[in-house]
Amino acid sequence: MLTTNLERIRAMVTCAEGIGMPRGSGMFRQALHAVAFQSEEKIAAKVDYLKNTFRWSAAEVVIALSKAPMLLRMSKDMLQSKSEFLVSEVGLEPMLIAHRPIILTYSLEGRLRPRHYVLKFLKQNGLLDRDLSLYSAVKMSDKVFVEKLICPHKEAAPHLAEDYAAACKGEVPTNFRFT
Known part of the structure; x- marks a missing residue:
């Protein structure tokens, strides 16, 4: 980030705040990393993908991303396979996953x-x-x-x-x- 121009850093901050991450949050730095060098369209598409794949509401996506912003950097295939396993095979409720999204970061x-x-x-x-x-x-x-x-x-x-x-x-x- 030290070599990134100031305007791009401002855009990253705005984007991180746009996904529900307040600047004072301990996860803000990770949110910046998650949105770094991704277009707003790409992030919006990933948010929509999370909603559809995990059957989350907009509020649940915000909850999940506030706890695990790195979900934005995970591939769609990886998210899909974890959704199929956790929701279909294990039987976890989508809301539970939204409140404990760190489970999605495990292998x-x-x-x-x-x-x-x-x-x-x-x-x-x-x-x-x-x-x-x-x-x-x-x-x-x-x-x-x-x-x-x-x-x-x-x-x-x-x-x-x-x-x-x-x-x-x-x-x-x-x-x-x-x-």
Whole structure:
């Protein structure tokens, strides 16, 4: 930004404010980065895409972008695949995703899908003693996730650690396939 002309910086600030990011926000710098060198038309198109893909209202888009402005830099294909997974397969409400948009920044194949499979497996087999959300599971570091959700079930599900590791590599182990 130091080499960018002043007029372009002003346009970036206006654009960041236009997506609902106040200047005093701690996320303002990230919003500037998200809108940097994108035309207003491109940003408006991405906002419309977010509305349609996640079935968000204009207010929900503002909420999501205020918490995760980097959504504007994600590809449409990536957003579409995450929407299909989170809304259609996992069953998350679009409004919940809008209020916790950081979930969209995690890898679908490396984190979201494997952790969903583990949670689903544990719930179906009565091994989860509490109702843990996918969002809570995704936020955990890998070390904490393994320690809290996989290690306690070594005896009941000895294959779980291997299957989780395989799923994180993009494979779908047969023990994670649900019929």
